[in-house]
Amino acid sequence: MVFSEVADRVWVARHEWYDVNVSVVAGDRGLVVVDTHGSAAAGRRVLDDVRRLGAGEVVAVVNTHAHFDHAFGNIAFREADPGVPIHAHEDAVASLSATSPADTAATWASGADDPRREEVLATEVVLPDHTFSSATVLDLGDRVLELVHPGPAHTAGDLVVLVPDAQVLLAGDLVEESGPPALGADSFPMQWPLSLDIVLGLTTGASTVVPGHGAVVDRDFVEVQRNELGIVAETIRDLAGRGVPVDEALATGEWPWDPRHLETAVRRGYEQLPRSQKRLPLI
Known part of the structure; x- marks a missing residue:
């Protein structure tokens, strides 16, 4: 997959499988690869593409979160350099350590004949070995990368990568362009809007934002998506506060996206609300 330069020495490759983005940031001290795709074989293809850039040697890898399509390619970079540091949030490491290739294949593969299965x-799942809880910095000599955990959202261990001098933010799956945000079984729908408020605080109107999936976007896109997630969270809060049972919430509420996309989100939201914000179901 060909990398496209979206800002000064910041490249993005948008892969057909899962429409996932892999990013590369260059500095005087080498390259940082952000996310590694969904298998050892896919990671090796990513590494080949990085080498074809001819921009330097990989000195660090970052996983924006623990999902396989962003982290299972780690092994390819360890094969190439056993000492390369892999960075992630501490909760992402805990999640990835509990992830098995067999369970992953069973979850997403369309059948036994799926070519990617x-x-x-x-x-082999390779865990990040450099973790942090709130924020950390990667020094590339002539530029720094800021790794920030804005709070639980798509997962418990999300991070974003800010390249301040280039006004680029690599958002992972906190932002998605190829469809509505993935509010899955490990998501935090009630906190996601607040996490995006922090992300918005890291950007300006001139920022380039690279989502986890889909085309590169701008700050306005992120703000719209934040507001849509806010509608989801406040609708859940309103329905639970009025005593609407969770099984009736999808049919009762007015949602910014197809309700079929939000079944898990609603259940997660009801579970995550404090007892004081929920009434007994209406009779």
Whole structure:
């Protein structure tokens, strides 16, 4: 997959499988690869593409969160350099340590003949070995990268990568362009809007934002998505506060996206609300 330069020495490759983005940031001290794709084989293809850039050697890897499509390619970079540091939030490491290729393949593969299934099954999960809780910095000599955990959102261990001098923010799956945000079984729908408020605080009107999936966007796009997530959270809060049972919430509420996309989000939201914000179901 060809990398496109979206800002000074910041490249993005948008991959067909899962429409996932892999990013590379260059500095005097080398390259940082942000996310590594979904299998050992896919990671090796990413590494080949990085080498074709001819921009330097990989000196660090970052996983924006623990999902396989962003982290299972780690093994390819460790094969190439056993000492390369892999950075992630501490909660992402805990989640990834509980992830198996077999369970992953069973969850997403469309069937036993899915051409990617064997790739995933053959992957050794490599855990990040450099973790942080709130924020940290990677020094590339002539520029720094800021790794920030804005709070739980898509997962418990999300991070974003800010490249201040280039006005670029690599958002991972906190932002998605190819469809509505993935509010899955490990998401935090009630806190996601607040986490995006922090992300918005890291950007300006001139910022380039690279989502986890889909085309590069701007700050306005992120603000719209934040507001849509806010509608989801406040609708859940309102329905629970009025005593609407969780099984009736999707049919009762007015949602910014197809309600079928929000079944898990609503259940997660009801679970995450404090007892004081929920009434007994209406009779």
